[in-house]
Amino acid sequence: MTQAPATSTNPAKADSQPAPTKPSKEMMLKWLYDMQLIREFENRTQQAYQQAKIGGFCHIYSGQEACAVGTIACTNDDDPVVTAYRDHGHALARGMSAEACMAEMFGKVTGCAKGKGGSMHMFDKPNWLFGGHGIVSAQTPMGAGFAFASKYELEVLGTGKKKIALCYLGDGALDQGAFHEAQNLASLWDLPVIYILENNGYSMGTAINRHTANSENLEDRAKGYGIKSITIDGLDILHAYSELKPFFDDCRDKQRPGFVNFKTYRYQGHSMSDPQKYRTKDEVDQFKDQDSIAKLCSDLMGMGHIDEAGWKSMQKEIRNTVLDAVEAAENAAVPEPGELYTDVYANPEKNLSPTATYTHGTKNPLM
Amino acid sequence: MTTMPMIETDIHPAVDNPALPVFLSEDQLPSREGDRIVQFREALREAMSEEMRKDKRVFLLGEEVAQYNGAYKISQGMLDEFGPKRIIDTPISENGFAGMAIAAAMTGLRPIVEFMSWSFSFVAADPILNNAPKMLYMSGGQFGCPIVFRGNDGAGGQLASTHSWCVEALYANVPGLKMAIPSNPYDAKGLLKTAINDPDPVFFMESERMLGDKAHVPEEEYYIPFGRARLAREGDAVTLVSFGRPVNFCLEAAETLAAEGIEVDVLDMRTIRPLDIESIIERVKVTNKVLVVDQSWPFASIASEVITQICERCFDWLDMAPARLNTEDVPTPYAKGLEYDYLPNPERIVDAVRDMLN
Numbered sequence: 001m002t003q004a005p006a007t008s009t010n011p012a013k014a015d016s017q018p019a020p021t022k023p024s025k026e027m028m029l030k031w032l033y034d035m036q037l038i039r040e041f042e043n044r045t046q047q048a049y050q051q052a053k054i055g056g057f058c059h060i061y062s063g064q065e066a067c068a069v070g071t072i073a074c075t076n077d078d079d080p081v082v083t084a085y086r087d088h089g090h091a092l093a094r095g096m097s098a099e100a101c102m103a104e105m106f107g108k109v110t111g112c113a114k115g116k117g118g119s120m121h122m123f124d125k126p127n128w129l130f131g132g133h134g135i136v137s138a139q140t141p142m143g144a145g146f147a148f149a150s151k152y153e154l155e156v157l158g159t160g161k162k163k164i165a166l167c168y169l170g171d172g173a174l175d176q177g178a179f180h181e182a183q184n185l186a187s188l189w190d191l192p193v194i195y196i197l198e199n200n201g202y203s204m205g206t207a208i209n210r211h212t213a214n215s216e217n218l219e220d221r222a223k224g225y226g227i228k229s230i231t232i233d234g235l236d237i238l239h240a241y242s243e244l245k246p247f248f249d250d251c252r253d254k255q256r257p258g259f260v261n262f263k264t265y266r267y268q269g270h271s272m273s274d275p276q277k278y279r280t281k282d283e284v285d286q287f288k289d290q291d292s293i294a295k296l297c298s299d300l301m302g303m304g305h306i307d308e309a310g311w312k313s314m315q316k317e318i319r320n321t322v323l324d325a326v327e328a329a330e331n332a333a334v335p336e337p338g339e340l341y342t343d344v345y346a347n348p349e350k351n352l353s354p355t356a357t358y359t360h361g362t363k364n365p366l367m
Numbered sequence: 368m369t370t371m372p373m374i375e376t377d378i379h380p381a382v383d384n385p386a387l388p389v390f391l392s393e394d395q396l397p398s399r400e401g402d403r404i405v406q407f408r409e410a411l412r413e414a415m416s417e418e419m420r421k422d423k424r425v426f427l428l429g430e431e432v433a434q435y436n437g438a439y440k441i442s443q444g445m446l447d448e449f450g451p452k453r454i455i456d457t458p459i460s461e462n463g464f465a466g467m468a469i470a471a472a473m474t475g476l477r478p479i480v481e482f483m484s485w486s487f488s489f490v491a492a493d494p495i496l497n498n499a500p501k502m503l504y505m506s507g508g509q510f511g512c513p514i515v516f517r518g519n520d521g522a523g524g525q526l527a528s529t530h531s532w533c534v535e536a537l538y539a540n541v542p543g544l545k546m547a548i549p550s551n552p553y554d555a556k557g558l559l560k561t562a563i564n565d566p567d568p569v570f571f572m573e574s575e576r577m578l579g580d581k582a583h584v585p586e587e588e589y590y591i592p593f594g595r596a597r598l599a600r601e602g603d604a605v606t607l608v609s610f611g612r613p614v615n616f617c618l619e620a621a622e623t624l625a626a627e628g629i630e631v632d633v634l635d636m637r638t639i640r641p642l643d644i645e646s647i648i649e650r651v652k653v654t655n656k657v658l659v660v661d662q663s664w665p666f667a668s669i670a671s672e673v674i675t676q677i678c679e680r681c682f683d684w685l686d687m688a689p690a691r692l693n694t695e696d697v698p699t700p701y702a703k704g705l706e707y708d709y710l711p712n713p714e715r716i717v718d719a720v721r722d723m724l725n
């Protein structure tokens with residue numbers, strides 16, 4: 001790995017990509033389901049937040065559903081995934097139950113992290129989701145690390161298989177040194193990590209052209225590191241998938257990093273406490289008019305894969321699932337005070353603290 | 368759906384007994400006396416190499432660790448034995464490679480991250496403080512972080528203020544991490560082997576000034592458990608409590624004092640977290656006087672913590688206020704004489720003990 005690999009001098013796009021895999025009807029209907037699940041889940045999240053049932057910082061994913069669903073559609077179940085704090089969508093798309101996700105935000109023991117992480121820190125070991133990270137760009141060296149680990153497993157331990165690691169980042173994370181270090185490491189060491197820039201045009205209240213240089217040509221940065229790249233119109237999941245699947249397959253096959261500039265838009269404020277003075281309602285409405293869920297739904301209707309009645313019943317099923325999740329979260333127990341001292345150390349020896357006695361945690365039955 | 372672990376050796380905290388080495392009590396450990404004399408740096412290398420031979424999940428990464436054979440020759444020869452996939456030269460990207468290694472540890476690998484100096488760890492402060500020690504908690508026990516960060520800590524030789532950091536007081540504040548600071552080759556090897564096997568993140572501090580120190584290190588394998596201090600010298604007048612390089616200053620000071628008829632204890636803490644307060648109390652009950660000698664700055668230092676715990680636990684056994692001797696409370700100077708005066712050197716320790724006894 002320390003020897004300069006021949007491929008690391010190859011910039012940008014691969015020449016021979018495998019033919020796009022055509023998604024089956026079932027796959028596409030599953031995407032519609034998952035996207036709508038995220039939308040509905042986030043609606044209820046906002047409601048619960050306004051009722052003060054959820055606390056802390058809470059970032060809503062609505063508008064960006066095609067990104068999590070469309071990219072995770074291109075992975076295998078055991079490819080590692082890591083993301084930032086706007087993470088409910090990734091958790092659900094990866095397979096976390098709405099119940100575990102909602103209960104985490106309610107601070108209940110049935111939450112994915114037993115109420116110790118909250119909205120910004122969703123972890124799901126069975127589904128290979130390594131967080132939910134609250135510090136902008138902290139997850140980007142980690143993305144390289146998951147790719148490193150899978151390669152190490154393959155090449156040194158002689159187990160495992162060719163994997164890709166998915167690492168999501170917001171456009172604000174482009175500006176952190178950590179991301180530049182991570183890209184350098186990923187390319188230098190041939191790490192199969194795909195950085196998915198969820199380019200929603202804003203880092204909190206700062207528009208992209210005000211926070212990052214040369215913002216019209218973001219692929220140039222990846223090229224600078226010899227990382228192949230692609231820009232995706234993120235409002236059309238079918239189109240996104242047809243472009244991304246071969247791109248991901250190629251990264252897996254060549255065990256090389258990739259960079260996806262996924263153009264998307266968030267409908268809600270940055271977090272639940274954002275008066276949104278930095279953008280106009282017109283702008284938001286323009287994007288809502290091109291809604292990715294509505295687009296997929298009408299595409300699928302055009303193909304005859306679903307009809308009005310089918311869509312209605314899907315929506316109803318989703319609504320019930322989410323309402324059940326809210327109810328379950330509501331009724332679940334809050335952590336016992338003793339939980340404060342569990343899961344701090346995997347090997348909780350004595351005298352680790354002058355005031356605390358640490359103990360082992362119990363396994364969350366939902367995870 | 369394929370379930371974790373990716374790599375078989377998953378340690379779930381709900382499992383009570385992660386596969387730890389067998390720990391012997393101090394008197395069962397192999398003798399410290401003998402003629403297998405090795406340097407501190409070789410002891411560290413032996414610890415890493417032995418664990419790497421046993422466990423392929425263990426790997427070493429850092430600046431100049433491979434082809435250059437280590438900036439301080441700690442990893443000399445390891446590239447030849449283990450190859451470039453396990454002894455990995457990194458770019459100067461502490462933030463990047465520390466974060467990367469933390470992720471690898473979350474999957475069950477066992478990285479050893481070498482910081483050329485702990486002074487350079489600040490550019491990796493976010494991953495090492497915000498991720499490694501909190502991952503287990505934040506994930507509700509799903510992902511641990513079995514990783515070792517190690518490197519030179521404290522004043523080297525006239526490196527001045529940017530390169531002479533003692534980070535222990537800053538970092539020991541964070542729950543979720545463990546910290547070991549050996550003072551001699553024997554302990555360095557035994558503690559590092561334990562650190563590599565521990566399922567939690569371990570911050571391991573060495574000193575450039577001690578890497579050439581020589582002592583007998585036994586051939587046979589041994590592990591030194593965390594949280595057990597060692598009484599390096601026994602006396603009755605005052606108990607000196609210290610860790611890392613200043614333990615050697617204390618031993619020197621003890622010689623000088625002995626010539627005056629003053630016998631002092633020198634208790635080597637060996638680990639900061641866990642902190643073996645029981646052994647400290649045991650000696651305080653004998654001497655009734657304690658001086659903590661600490662190579663970090665005095666304000667909110669390890670000495671502050673030790674003294675607080677002493678006051679909480681055995682106040683009534685003290686004949687006088689517990690004392691501390693820290694590095695002088697200024698940035699590290701360059702000039703040789705100033706740097707010497709700045710450190711908790713043997714002369715300062717002797718003076719402090721005399722003051723206590725007068």
Ligand SMILES: Cc1ncc(C[n+]2csc(CCOP(=O)(O)OP(=O)(O)O)c2C)c(N)n1
Nearest residue numbers: 086134135136170171172173200202203204
């Ligand atoms: C290092 C760091 N600095 C600042 C913050 C506060 N903060 C949280 S999110 C955010 C904006 C990031 O925007 P972007 O990366 O575009 O992601 P988005 O919210 O659009 O998904 C800021 C400034 C933080 N969490 N971490």
Ligand SMILES: [Mg+2]
Nearest residue numbers: 170171202203
């Ligand atoms: Mg953004």
